[in-house]
Amino acid sequence: MSGYWWFRLRDRIALVAALVAPFLVALVLAPFRAGLSATNEALILVVAVVAVAALGSRVAGAAAALSAAAWFDFFLTRPYQRFTISDRADVETAVLLLVVGLIVSQLAVRARRLQAVVVTDTAHLSSLQGTARLAEDGGSPDAVVDYVRRELVRLLGLRGCRFEYGTLMGNLPRLEHGGGVWLRRPGRITEYADWPDGATELRAVGGGHYYGRFLLDPYPGRPLPTEEARLVAIALAAQAGAALDSAGLSHQG
Numbered sequence: 001m002s003g004y005w006w007f008r009l010r011d012r013i014a015l016v017a018a019l020v021a022p023f024l025v026a027l028v029l030a031p032f033r034a035g036l037s038a039t040n041e042a043l044i045l046v047v048a049v050v051a052v053a054a055l056g057s058r059v060a061g062a063a064a065a066l067s068a069a070a071w072f073d074f075f076l077t078r079p080y081q082r083f084t085i086s087d088r089a090d091v092e093t094a095v096l097l098l099v100v101g102l103i104v105s106q107l108a109v110r111a112r113r114l115q116a117v118v119v120t121d122t123a124h125l126s127s128l129q130g131t132a133r134l135a136e137d138g139g140s141p142d143a144v145v146d147y148v149r150r151e152l153v154r155l156l157g158l159r160g161c162r163f164e165y166g167t168l169m170g171n172l173p174r175l176e177h178g179g180g181v182w183l184r185r186p187g188r189i190t191e192y193a194d195w196p197d198g199a200t201e202l203r204a205v206g207g208g209h210y211y212g213r214f215l216l217d218p219y220p221g222r223p224l225p226t227e228e229a230r231l232v233a234i235a236l237a238a239q240a241g242a243a244l245d246s247a248g249l250s251h252q253g
Contacts, residue, residue: 018063026071053105061105069098144243160217179230206245
């Protein structure tokens, strides 16, 4: 399963969990409500909110906080099994549960996203270092190109990728230096937010000379990967171009 579809599935699961998990926790606590304080019950529900937020999005975290406050009212405050609270202290606890749940859930989502950024940045740096190390160790230009080709498939979530030496046949959409995907035709320029149908080219240039292009084979209609991933892909292609230039291979233009 590709990363794109996994993220979408995970967000949907988190949204369902946001509605169901607090309900189940409150239902389990209901038989013990006489022996638990409202504060302890609220803290247990906050744990459920954090668990959902750590899995899903901000929307899921907020939904979990609202769900927790609602089921705290329904199962754990008098009159029971009604969305009504008669005791002022319980009202205050329910409001605090909602506020704390919202705050903590958003912090949990932020922490998860920061962790994901660190992991992603480390993977990107590893790709660039791997290409540089291969070139420094005397790897052949073909080996560098093949390494970059494999990294592009992983980095951009492609179906495949191949490299064409020294040809510019056809007018294809291009992944350009700024990270955008453009198709330039006489009198018309198209910019893409999703992968276009067919191949997208990523040129390999070294020493000011064009040596070839990576033909990216994406899953059509999928959103483009993050701008950071696209910029790393461009840097990888530049490393391949530099390796080809250092080898003194023939070039185009």
